[in-house]
Amino acid sequence: MAHNTQPQPPFFIGVDVGGTTIKVGIVDDNGRSLSKSVVPTEVKQxxxxxxANLERCVxxxxxxxxxxxxxxxSVGLATPGTMDIAAGMLLTPGNLPAWHGFQxxxxVQNRLQKPTVLQNDANAAAFGEFWVGTARDAPSAVMWTLGTGVGCGIIIHDVVIEGQHSHGGESGHMIVQMDGGRSNVDGRCGTLEAYCSATALVKRCREAIEAGADSSLRAxxxxxxxxxxxxxxxxxxAGDELADRLVMDTARILGVATVSLMHTIDPSMILIGGAMTFGRHDNIIGRRFxxxxxxxxxxxxxxxPAAKTRIDYAILGGDAGYIGAAGCxxxxxxxKTPSGATAEQRAYPC
Structure with a gap:
């Protein structure tokens, strides 16, 4: 039987608020993106x-x-943390400094006159991949998002792990170096983000070159x-030894953190997404990473778990956040859940 290619109602507005841009997509009941628009966030305002920018984008x-x-x-709204999800309020999001304490x-609900749900951006991206991405057939998944920072989303049997205080899944702040660890942008030492974000990779490269390491990047x-x-x-x-060592060391450290999560929640799949995925399977560095x-x-x-846990790249790219927000x-x-399970079935997944 041929698949129905017509957009399937109901239709959802997915909003992904970032530190640079606001991205909005219209998503149908099958998780298909029907359109997309992007505007500046203007975080200093x-x-x-x-x-106003968000409403215009919608x-x-x-x-x-x-x-x-x-x-x-209805509307799904994804933003950076920290936040109080139940209260619908941003707390102290690092890349939205003027939005602290903002309801x-x-x-958004008042402006658009639609029921609105708030979700952490990394959780939303993970939910998008769980709904219609790489993890669409998985019972559970963890997704790392590598970019300016390191985000993480955890989905188990259709449920986003938000935690009691809306800080569930903040595994980019997992401690991977107890003593003498590197500092991340908010001053926390030894965290995964201080080693595996794009910011950290660049910082480690600069430090190595300034300390005398040989590299084509010195120029x-x-x-x-x-x-x-x-x-x-x-x-x-291109064969630069320093660059190669830094990228592979990033993969090694991320692997250590991944094992910690595997030993904690035993997911069926681990995904790597975000802006820093080194070309994924299409590039030799992505494959080696x-x-x-x-x-x-x-x-x-x-x-x-080492043998059975699938580890792969996410596939939705920059659309994962708004698709996942729409799914939420x-x-x-x-x-409606990604798996089709009812609330009762989710409560007793076994």
């Missing part, structure tokens, strides 16, 4: 300016989809140009 995405606001069922869910620094994670990956692909991570897992994890609205306001 009062949050009301951001809300209305543009709806218009692009060929639908109307009346066709929209964002109620503001970039000498010219007064910025080193980026992309430049480091390109240098590694994933294999190095797997090697560390196989060396450190218990034999059964779908689940919250219609009761």
């Amino acid at each position: 009062p949050p009301e300016i951001g809300m 209305r543009d995405a709806v218009q692009q989809s060929g639908l109307t606001m009346d066709d929209m069922h 964002i869910r109620q503001h 970039t620094l000498d010219a007064g140009q910025e080193i980026t994670a992309k430049l480091i990956a390109d240098a590694a692909e 994933l294999q190095r991570l797997k090697d560390e897992v196989h060396a450190l994890a218990f034999p059964i 609205a779908r689940q919250r306001f219609t009761g």
Whole structure:
């Protein structure tokens, strides 16, 4: 039987608020993105300016989809943490400094006149992959998002692990170095983010070159140009030993953290997503990065999870956040889950 290619109602608005841009997509009941729009967040301005940008972005995405606001069922809103999910409030999000203490869910709901659910951005991205991405057939999944920081989302039997205080899954702040650890941007020492984010990779590269390490990237620094994670990956692909060592060491450390999560929740799948995935399977560095991570897992994890846990790249890219946010609205306001399980079945998954 041929698959129905027509958009399937109900339709959901997925919103992914970042430190640079707000991304909005219209998503149908099957998790298909019908349209997408992007506007600047303008984080240095009062949050009301951001809300006006968000509303403009939503209305543009709806218009692009060929639908109307009346066709929209509800809104899923993904933002960086920290937050109080139940209260719909941002607490102290590091990349939204002017939005601290902002009741964002109620503001969005008032502007759009649609039921709105708030979710952490890393959780939403993981939920998108769980719904229609790489983990769509998995009972449970952990997704690392590597970028400016390190995010993490955990989904078990259709349930996002939010925790008692809306801080569940903040595993980028897992301690991987007890004594003398590197500091991340918010001053916490020894965290995974201080070693495996794009920010940390660039910082470690600069420090090594300034300490005398030989690298083709020295010319970039000498010219007064910025080193980026992309430049480091390109240098590694071209045979630069320092760049290659740093990328593979990032994979090793991420593997150590992955084993800790495997031994804690025993998921069926581990995903790697975000902006820093080194070209994924399409690039030799991406393939080697994933294999190095797997090697560390196989060396450190218990034999059964080491053998049976699937580890792979996420596939939705930058769309994962708004698709997952839409999926959270779908689940919250219609009761439909990615697996099709009822609330009672989710409560007793065995």
